[in-house]
Amino acid sequence: MSDTYLEDIYFKNYRNLKEANISFSKNINLITGNNANGKTNLLEAIYYSIYKKSFRKNTKDNLIFSQLDEEKYFILKTNFFKFGSKFNHSMKIDENEKLIYVNNQKSKKLENIKSIPINPYDCHTFFSNKKNRRDLFDSFISDIDKDYKIALRDFNKALRSRNVLLSKFFGPKEHFEKQIKVYDQLISKNAKILLNKRYNFVEKLNPLLCKTFKNIFREPMDLKIVYESSLPNDSSEEDIFNFYQKNLDKDRIMKTTKRGIHLDDFNILINNNYCHEYGSVGQQKISFLSLLFSYVGYLETVEKITPILLIDDISGELDSLCLDNLLKYLEIKRIQVFITTANQEFANKINSILGSKQYVVEKGVVTEI
Ligand SMILES: Nc1ncnc2c1ncn2[C@@H]1O[C@H](COP(=O)(O)OP(=O)(O)O)[C@@H](O)[C@H]1O
Ligand SMILES: [Mg+2]
Incomplete structure (x- = not known):
């Protein structure tokens, strides 16, 4: 039995x-x-109930049912089970206010549950530029490591201040250099934490990634993540400080920080070639999905967390052999899965799995069948 799962949801608007x-x-x-x-x-409503935010990028004010004049709000109420204990989230969200209750008490902080959205369309975003790749890895690690999240926040803050100073500073050089040193100390202290944790995470993820690629997607090739950083793993705070100071003259000319770990990359290699250059579109998709599923494996085996999977519209993207393997993988996992599809053949296969339930959504009306 999955140790963390959503028992039910009430939604309105x-x-x-x-x-x-x-x-x-x-x-x-x-x-x-x-x-x-x-x-x-x-799927998005479920995700929202867990994180009080959407997984879609451009959502702004579109979440409330638009054809209403009076009731400009939505409500989500959910009951969860986690290691045998039941708890609930309840939220009423309108344009001005988010009212959140946890176990019937007003609260700002929700219960800690993980949910992983798996959407093949995000693959394009991931391969299109390194900022998106870095953001995904930053969110992977931040989600399981509070120290990483804090270090990332403080690093970004110091970097922003450094860049403001580089772009705006007039006045005596000594004042400028003194102030930059303060920022570079903050940057190097936090960069050391980020570097170590990024290298370690990738090292632990790699065996899982290769296994997922081979087991689910039957690819004989090797898949690997590389963390491509401007600094090595064993850099001391002093090394990092010196690195930023060494580039200061150039940064001053360019009026911004042109080198550093804020520009690092995480790349997927297929047989030691960059997946985004060498891989076919199909290979890119299964590489990306392997990455997401390996993160699920990481949460389970390393962090001992059971995430709830939200798998959207995967069936159009994969051939039937891959889909069969994926179903076998999901079937034996003790994990709650929500999976959407418009493909009847795939739906029939899922339906035959013991313990599965099926729902049909028609013009916003959800019915169990
Ligand atoms: N705020 C909103 N109010 C009413 N309808 C909305 C709102 N936001 C999106 N929709 C509608 O939701 C539908 C898309 O739902 P979606 O869940 O993406 O469909 P699919 O079944 O293809 O996954 C569209 O018909 C869209 O117009
Ligand atoms: Mg859809």
């Missing part, structure tokens, strides 16, 4: 989802329905 109370399987929940009927919205 969440995008096109009107009002319903739906209970779920601890194992696989299949969400079917034609396109643009609300399947992804249901």
